[in-house]
Amino acid sequence: xxxxxxxxxxxxxxxxxxxxxxxxxxxxxxxxxxxxxxxxxxxxxxxxxxxxxxxxxxxxxxxxxxxxxxxxxxxxxxxxxxxxxxxxxxxxxxxxxxxxxxxxxxxxxxxxxxxxxxxxxxxxxxxxxxxxxxxxxxxxxxxxxxxxxxxxxxxxxxxxxxxxxxxxxxxxxxxxxxxxxxxxxxxxxxxxxxxxxxxxxxxxxxxxxxxxxxxxxxxxxxxxxxxxxxxxxxxxxxxxxxxxxxxxxxxxxxxxxxxxxxxxxxxxxxxxxxxxxxxxxxxxxxxxxxxxxxxxxxxxxxxxxxxxxx
Numbered sequence: 147x148x149x150x151x152x153x154x155x156x157x158x159x160x161x162x163x164x165x166x167x168x169x170x171x172x173x174x175x176x177x178x179x180x181x182x183x184x185x186x187x188x189x190x191x192x193x194x195x196x197x198x199x200x201x202x203x204x205x206x207x208x209x210x211x212x213x214x215x216x217x218x219x220x221x222x223x224x225x226x227x228x229x230x231x232x233x234x235x236x237x238x239x240x241x242x243x244x245x246x247x248x249x250x251x252x253x254x255x256x257x258x259x260x261x262x263x264x265x266x267x268x269x270x271x272x273x274x275x276x277x278x279x280x281x282x283x284x285x286x287x288x289x290x291x292x293x294x295x296x297x298x299x300x301x302x303x304x305x306x307x308x309x310x311x312x313x314x315x316x317x318x319x320x321x322x323x324x325x326x327x328x329x330x331x332x333x334x335x336x337x338x339x340x341x342x343x344x345x346x347x348x349x350x351x352x353x354x355x356x357x358x359x360x361x362x363x364x365x366x367x368x369x370x371x372x373x374x375x376x377x378x379x380x381x382x383x384x385x386x387x388x389x390x391x392x393x394x395x396x397x398x399x400x401x402x403x404x405x406x407x408x409x410x411x412x413x414x415x416x417x418x419x420x421x422x423x424x425x426x427x428x429x430x431x432x433x434x435x436x437x438x439x440x441x442x443x444x445x446x447x448x449x450x451x452x453x454x455x456x
Contacts, residue, residue: 149192174194174201188219304410312373314381315405341356344362386399
């Protein structure tokens with residue numbers, strides 16, 4: 147991002163010679179266009195305005211993802227500009243004081259990419275460790291791995307005693323838009339608020355878990371389809387009346403919920419229960435979101451025979 151139109155041909159040529167694919171944006175509009183074509187692995191910024199709140203820094207902050215940050219190397223005029231640049235809300239960044247040599251720019255880029263690779267490896271390992279514990283650290287709900295164990299045990303218990311067992315799959319509507327347009331801390335706040343709504347609307351004998359990203363599930367032992375739908379409607383109503391705000395962002399939250407139930411007698415499997423609940427969830431989203439849908443076997447675009455509750 148060479149927005150000051152300095153002479154950077156040597157650095158671009160040196161990077162290209164080493165096999166890097168280099169795209170050059172001479173102004174903010176052009177850099178926006180390049181980012182839409184393909185998200186960069188690292189950005190070298192020769193900023194027109196390198197202060198906090200500047201449009202260039204805001205653009206770079208929106209490029210960031212929790213699981214895949216973009217390192218930023220800033221070309222700065224002096225130490226005063228360096229102090230201002232340190233206020234960037236970017237996970238990791240580096241600085242080169244001008245005039246800079248192409249060798250130094252290349253070295254900084256390679257160090258940034260090495261650091262990014264290590265960070266992603268650590269994040270992957272952290273997710274693996276997280277899946278091995280019983281509590282999801284972001285929401286306080288049961289973790290996905292532990293919930294799968296519970297589902298297996300409760301399924302066997304329901305079969306043995308011929309008791310009903312119901313499953314709710316819950317998806318936060320338009321959550322990808324939240325992560326793409328806000329800071330991740332705000333997205334985490336949305337997830338925690340939804341998790342609190344789930345915990346406040348189930349029994350002590352029920353189980354609520356976070357299943358990755360923005361999906362949750364609730365297992366309801368000894369619960370009929372009608373009772374499961376009532377629980378789902380209560381949760382949908384509770385969440386739809388909830389808004390999440392901070393100093394910069396605001397969101398009116400809604401959820402879509404898919405429901406399936408095991409009657410205690412008909413042969414099936416816990417995996418089939420989850421697949422059916424997921425089909426019901428997709429139907430709820432297809433019909434406009436902020437809905438509850440009970441699996442009936444007639445999903446996949448058929449209007450008749452399916453049972454819905456809004």
